[in-house]
Amino acid sequence: MAADAPENVGGTPVEPGAKQVLGSDDVRRAITRMAHEVIERNRGLDGVVLIGIQSGGVWLARALGAEIERIDTAVPVGAVDASLYRDDIGLRPVAPGSVSDLDFDVDGATVVLVDDVLFTGRTVRAALDAVADYGRPSSVQLAVLVDRGHRELPIRPDFVGKNLPTSATEEVQATIDGVLIS
Amino acid sequence: MVARSLLTVEDLGAAGALRILDLADHMAEVNRRPNPKVPALRGKTVCSVFFEDSTRTRLSFETAAKRLSADTMTFAVSQSSLNKGESLRDTIETIAAMGVDAFVVRHRSSGAPQLIAGWTQASVINAGDGWHSHPTQGLLDAYTIRTALGRTGGLDGLRMAIVGDVKHSRVARSTVAIMRMLGAHVTVVAPRTLLPPDTGDAFADEVTDRLDDVIADVDVLYLLRMQQERMSEALVPNLREYTARFGLTPARAARLGQQTLVMHPGPMNRGVEIAVDPGELSGSVITQQVTNGIAVRMAVLFDLLGSGSPAAATTDDIREGLTA
Amino acid sequence: MSLLISGARVIDRNGERRVDVRVNEGLVDEVGTTLDPREGDQVIAADGLVLSPGFVDLHVHLREPGREEAETIETGSRAAALGGFTAVVAMPNTDPTQDCVEVVDFVARQGERAGLCDVRPSGSITVGRAGTQLAPFAELAAAGVRIFTDDGNGVQDPLLMRRALEYADGLGITLAQHCEVERLTAGAVMHEGSCCSRLGLPGWPSIAEELMLHRDIELVRLTGVGMHFLHLSTAGSVELVRRAKADGLPVTAEATPHHFSLDDERLASYDALYKVNPPLRTVDDIAAIRAGLADGTIDAIATDHAPHVPELKEQPLDEAPPGMLGLETALGVSLAHLDMPLAAVIAALSWKPAAIAGIDDRHGRPIDPGEPANLTVFDPDVEWEVVPARLASKSRNTPYIGVGLRGRVRHTILDGTLVVTDGAATR
Numbered sequence: 001m002a003a004d005a006p007e008n009v010g011g012t013p014v015e016p017g018a019k020q021v022l023g024s025d026d027v028r029r030a031i032t033r034m035a036h037e038v039i040e041r042n043r044g045l046d047g048v049v050l051i052g053i054q055s056g057g058v059w060l061a062r063a064l065g066a067e068i069e070r071i072d073t074a075v076p077v078g079a080v081d082a083s084l085y086r087d088d089i090g091l092r093p094v095a096p097g098s099v100s101d102l103d104f105d106v107d108g109a110t111v112v113l114v115d116d117v118l119f120t121g122r123t124v125r126a127a128l129d130a131v132a133d134y135g136r137p138s139s140v141q142l143a144v145l146v147d148r149g150h151r152e153l154p155i156r157p158d159f160v161g162k163n164l165p166t167s168a169t170e171e172v173q174a175t176i177d178g179v180l181i182s
Numbered sequence: 183m184v185a186r187s188l189l190t191v192e193d194l195g196a197a198g199a200l201r202i203l204d205l206a207d208h209m210a211e212v213n214r215r216p217n218p219k220v221p222a223l224r225g226k227t228v229c230s231v232f233f234e235d236s237t238r239t240r241l242s243f244e245t246a247a248k249r250l251s252a253d254t255m256t257f258a259v260s261q262s263s264l265n266k267g268e269s270l271r272d273t274i275e276t277i278a279a280m281g282v283d284a285f286v287v288r289h290r291s292s293g294a295p296q297l298i299a300g301w302t303q304a305s306v307i308n309a310g311d312g313w314h315s316h317p318t319q320g321l322l323d324a325y326t327i328r329t330a331l332g333r334t335g336g337l338d339g340l341r342m343a344i345v346g347d348v349k350h351s352r353v354a355r356s357t358v359a360i361m362r363m364l365g366a367h368v369t370v371v372a373p374r375t376l377l378p379p380d381t382g383d384a385f386a387d388e389v390t391d392r393l394d395d396v397i398a399d400v401d402v403l404y405l406l407r408m409q410q411e412r413m414s415e416a417l418v419p420n421l422r423e424y425t426a427r428f429g430l431t432p433a434r435a436a437r438l439g440q441q442t443l444v445m446h447p448g449p450m451n452r453g454v455e456i457a458v459d460p461g462e463l464s465g466s467v468i469t470q471q472v473t474n475g476i477a478v479r480m481a482v483l484f485d486l487l488g489s490g491s492p493a494a495a496t497t498d499d500i501r502e503g504l505t506a
Numbered sequence: 507m508s509l510l511i512s513g514a515r516v517i518d519r520n521g522e523r524r525v526d527v528r529v530n531e532g533l534v535d536e537v538g539t540t541l542d543p544r545e546g547d548q549v550i551a552a553d554g555l556v557l558s559p560g561f562v563d564l565h566v567h568l569r570e571p572g573r574e575e576a577e578t579i580e581t582g583s584r585a586a587a588l589g590g591f592t593a594v595v596a597m598p599n600t601d602p603t604q605d606c607v608e609v610v611d612f613v614a615r616q617g618e619r620a621g622l623c624d625v626r627p628s629g630s631i632t633v634g635r636a637g638t639q640l641a642p643f644a645e646l647a648a649a650g651v652r653i654f655t656d657d658g659n660g661v662q663d664p665l666l667m668r669r670a671l672e673y674a675d676g677l678g679i680t681l682a683q684h685c686e687v688e689r690l691t692a693g694a695v696m697h698e699g700s701c702c703s704r705l706g707l708p709g710w711p712s713i714a715e716e717l718m719l720h721r722d723i724e725l726v727r728l729t730g731v732g733m734h735f736l737h738l739s740t741a742g743s744v745e746l747v748r749r750a751k752a753d754g755l756p757v758t759a760e761a762t763p764h765h766f767s768l769d770d771e772r773l774a775s776y777d778a779l780y781k782v783n784p785p786l787r788t789v790d791d792i793a794a795i796r797a798g799l800a801d802g803t804i805d806a807i808a809t810d811h812a813p814h815v816p817e818l819k820e821q822p823l824d825e826a827p828p829g830m831l832g833l834e835t836a837l838g839v840s841l842a843h844l845d846m847p848l849a850a851v852i853a854a855l856s857w858k859p860a861a862i863a864g865i866d867d868r869h870g871r872p873i874d875p876g877e878p879a880n881l882t883v884f885d886p887d888v889e890w891e892v893v894p895a896r897l898a899s900k901s902r903n904t905p906y907i908g909v910g911l912r913g914r915v916r917h918t919i920l921d922g923t924l925v926v927t928d929g930a931a932t933r
Contacts, residue, residue, distance in 0.1 A: 293776025314706030
């Protein structure tokens with residue numbers, strides 16, 4: 001099953017026999033809650049930027065950014081490609097069209113890294129290195145829609161949509177329409 | 183796992199070529215950063231082995247390797263013991279014993295990189311062999327066209343004319359091959375003396391010696407270097423006649439389409455194949471070719487040596503890592 | 507001691523019979539339907555095997571003197587004997603050249619000392635093979651030389667070639683030509699055609715061979731002096747020789763096994779093992795060579811055995827020397843690739859080249875009492891593959907690795923002495 005097959009939502013293929021653990025309403029509500037948490041935690045949005053991790057975190061960063069704008073004001077939203085910073089074989093291969101896109105300054109910013117699913121933490125570790133190549137943020141926070149456990153590095157999320165215990169062999173797909181486990 | 187090599191564009195195939203072009207987009211973005219460097223090939227060693235002089239290509243490859251954080255070694259023939267009679271095979275095996283992950287090879291003999299690939303476990307990247315192949319040039323030419331025209335995917339329907347000494351040109355062979363693989367229509371323009379013996383369908387879509395018949399209708403005009411050395415082989419009577427028949431003169435430049443790209447692999451023989459100032463040609467993408475050369479070579483190095491690259495990953499690993 | 511070869515299919519120029527053959531004191535002694543072994547007979551059981559006159563190779567490079575690291579007269583003779591050859595014509599592109607009596611005598615003596623094969627040195631047409639001055643034909647003929655060639659190169663100067671033919675008239679010698687117009691082949695490493703275009707390699711057009719062949723055929727017509735043509739490789743060349751013979755001209759021709767078995771696509775690997783002069787050509791040329799052998803246009807199979815040390819062949823194509831081994835695989839390639847009666851193949855390997863070389867008083871003879879015993883016994887059906895490391899040649903540049911061969915020599919008898927027994931040299 002190819003990761004880069006067309007029509008994949010959020011960069012992951014849809015597995016037959018999948019179980020839906022969150023519906024689209026759940027996802028919307030989680031995003032709204034997370035948006036409030038980001039604003040509250042940072043006492044406003046001064047210097048806050050959202051950076052979605054390619055490619056699964058990009059839709060979520062945009063959705064989160066849109067919700068934050070609805071509640072409060074607009075924040076800059078960008079995307080970072082971590083695939084050139086990987087420390088192991090095969091995790092999240094370089095996908096076409098998933099280039100980094102940061103048209104704002106990262107120096108001194110409060111960066112909220114956004115990804116759809118947090119698993120081993122290696123992608124986030126690579127994304128931290130990627131962001132560091134653009135400048136020196138004053139701090140970095142992590143927002144994820146789903147935390148499925150099985151961390152292999154000391155990475156912890158600041159904002160979580162849903163904690164979802166899974167077995168290591170299961171696959172989790174998260175989109176605006178819901179979260180599936182298979 | 184046996185290392186893969188890049189010896190010809192034909193080996194890559196259309197799918198492989200597109201993969202490299204898409205990877206080059208990532209690399210081009212890296213090159214736009216203030217600090218154009220990523221750790222993707224940290225710990226890998228890339229050795230340039232250039233048996234034929236070419237500062238430009240060698241620097242392009244070395245820059246590409248360094249931007250991916252690889253270590254680089256250079257072996258240039260003037261410093262080498264090849265002059266003292268050490269065989270090509272011994273030279274390669276000696277360097278390989280120092281722990282090299284990839285050789286970037288340029289040699290005046292067609293087929294030398296292929297021989298070298300049989301003598302080492304390292305990846306071999308052909309940086310130009312004799313008249314035969316220059317795959318990274320073909321790739322960067324296709325990439326330049328794609329980005330200049332704002333296209334993604336292939337180049338279906340594109341019309342290119344490639345003009346000049348095709349017989350002796352590895353650039354021509356690779357660029358024509360990749361353009362046709364990606365769906366473009368290629369016309370070769372040259373006198374018969376500068377064509378290879380067999381110019382059947384496998385070679386090009388059309389062959390002509392009349393540049394004026396095609397120049398107004400192409401999307402890309404690709405000029406090849408006309409070497410002074412060819413004069414002694416009775417291939418062309420003199421350069422003046424060559425320029426009159428096949429050069430990009432001001433008169434011909436005026437007939438180019440508004441959107442037509444003008445390309446050249448460099449270095450240019452001003453006044454011969456190109457008799458206008460490229461700076462004054464609105465369609466010239468010659469400098470972009472050089473810039474893109476680094477991004478494309480980074481893509482090639484990453485494709486062959488990088489972990490997490492589609493080439494290195496097995497299907498299982500991709501599945502496992504999808505939701506990290 | 508005498509040899510009794512029993513149960514073989516005996517094939518010579520007079521036909522095929524199933525007879526036993528006794529060899530004694532250098533000659534065929536007795537031939538009969540069933541011969542009982544006598545005291546002192548060494549019996550060679552040859553059931554299912556063929557006994558024929560020993561083969562004669564018109565074209566081998568023994569490399570000695572000058573390039574003994576690639577082959578010596580001894581190692582080359584051993585390879586020849588293992589290939590079933592009882593005589594070879596040694597090419598003159600040695601260092602120093604075989605253009606004077608001293609060198610020619612040296613080669614002949616080395617051959618005698620090795621005692622594995624009858625080594626007949628050829629002479630060059632021009633001094634040093636430089637193409638400008640005629641070599642001393644009469645002096646060399648007096649020393650026993652019959653074939654004269656500048657092989658490695660063709661004689662480029664038409665006037666010189668005319669003079670050479672006129673001077674050779676009546677000396678009882680034969681001039682042989684390596685047909686190659688050098689101005690058309692500068693830098694070439696393979697056949698000029700669609701393959702070289704694709705591979706980006708300079709090519710050797712067929713016409714470079716055919717132009718010189720045509721020239722020499724006309725010189726034969728003009729002077730009335732015969733010629734032999736080495737290693738024909740193109741369909742056009744075969745047709746030129748066919749017409750010349752039809753016109754009654756005194757010309758003969760040979761072809762190598764690689765030119766009727768391997769095509770130019772082999773060069774796609776860029777492996778210099780397949781680089782040879784003249785080059786491997788197209789499947790159409792191969793078909794024409796086979797047809798030429800079948801209808802007698804091409805008289806002889808000659809290997810152009812050309813040893814080179816491995817380091818030289820492991821170079822890029824334009825740096826590597828041309829040439830392939832051939833002695834030990836000639837029979838195997840011929841039987842695997844030629845669709846001809848066995849007797850016709852043996853003719854092309856044995857009595858026809860013996861006649862061209864002027865040694866048919868001793869080689870290629872009918873197997874009858876009183877005839878010199880230069881014989882070979884081979885299995886015509888066994889299929890085998892060559893293992894480079896097991897070759898007797900000092901070099902390893904055989905292009906037949908992985909190619910199926912059919913037919914293999916078991917015994918070779920030189921002047922009545924076994925030099926090869928059960929596929930192994932006796933010395």
